[in-house]
Amino acid sequence: MIRTFYWTPDEGGKEQIGILDFKEMTEVQGSILWVDLFNPTDEEFYILTHDFRFHPLSIEDVLSEETRPKVDEYEHYLFVIFQTVGQPGGEDELAVNDIGIFLTRNAVVTVHSHQIDILDSLFRKFLHDDRIVARGTSFLFHAVLDYLVDSYDKPLAYIERETDKIEDDVFEDPKPEIVKRIFNMRRDTLEFKRILAPLKEVVYQMTSGKLALISEKAEVYFSDIYDHLSRMADDADSNRDILNAALEVYFSTVNDRTNQIIKFLTIFTALLLPPSFIVGLYGMNFANMPLLDWKYGFLLTGVVIILVVVSLLIFFKKRKWI
Secondary structure: OEEEEEEEOOOEEEEEEOOOOHHHHHOOOOOEEEEEEEOOOHHHHHHHHHOOOOOHHHHHHHHOOOOOOEEEEOOOOEEEEEEEEOOOOOOOOOOEEEEEEEEOOOEEEEEEOOOOHHHHHHHHHHHHOOHHHHOOHHHHHHHHHHHHHHOOHHHHHHHHHHHHHHHHHHHHOOOOHHHHHHHHHHHHHHHHHHHHHHHHHHHHHOOOOOOOOOOHHHHHHHHHHHHHHHHHHHHHHHHHHHHHHHHHHHHHHHHHHHHHHHHHHHHHHHHHHHHHHHHHHHOOOOOOOOOOOOOOHHHHHHHHHHHHHHHHHHHHHHOOOO
16 A cells, blocks of 8 residues: 655645655655555555665565664665564564665655554644645654654553552562563563664664755754653663562562471471370370379370470570561
8 A cells, every 4th residue: 555645835735545656746846755655565666666766675675574773875865774663561572563764855755564553643744734844854754753763652651561560569469470471571671672772773873964865954853863762771771670670579579488388387397296296105005104094194294285385485486486
């Protein structure tokens, strides 16, 4: 599917669907063009080489499913591979999808094989307010990247909420299931941080003043995107540290509970040992034993057992073992 936003100084902006004569549209003086290709067919892909004259290596990177985020500068255009992030927290790894972005003198072309709702929002915004587009392709290009980076706030917010829940559960009710939650969330957090690192490098190059198609006025706006990515990377580090601490607290709590159980069983065994010895001693089948025929023998034995147990309890209490 091809969706186009076409802006001219005389007619303003309008949305069009399908294959058009993009070469002729870009030749109009002062025109700004945004072409969005979603899961394009071979015929739709053909416009990248026929109408826009993009290099085969760029096309190859767009078709590849495992391309690292990067920025390449060609003779008449700029090519960027960016990424979007799915919702974290599942059993599988964090879903990451690529989007190829081409920037020419008066056009921006985005190519992606998955639905990106944030681009739909940007299209609607331009239809109602085309002031950003009117400022040039650098600002249109910036708007696309800015919206893509803003979409990272949602998965990051989810990671932060789940991290807070895990932290509370570890202290209140540390069940064995929480270990799986911690490892899943830590995996997603590390993956999220791994994604941000190359994106920061890509955006940083757009603030360096070395890319001819990025205007000087637009560079400061890319610096804002870079700062946004840096803040998210710092937040991801903080969440990772919290999850590591939560895991340590869980194992510490489990060890403490185990020690408490062992302590209780040890004390219980120590309390039963003297009564067991006395009962076992008088349970031997000998004809002549002290107090065996005395009518108060059983009562005395019971009193001795109780005194021994109470004495042990007092001793344990003074030693602060219980």
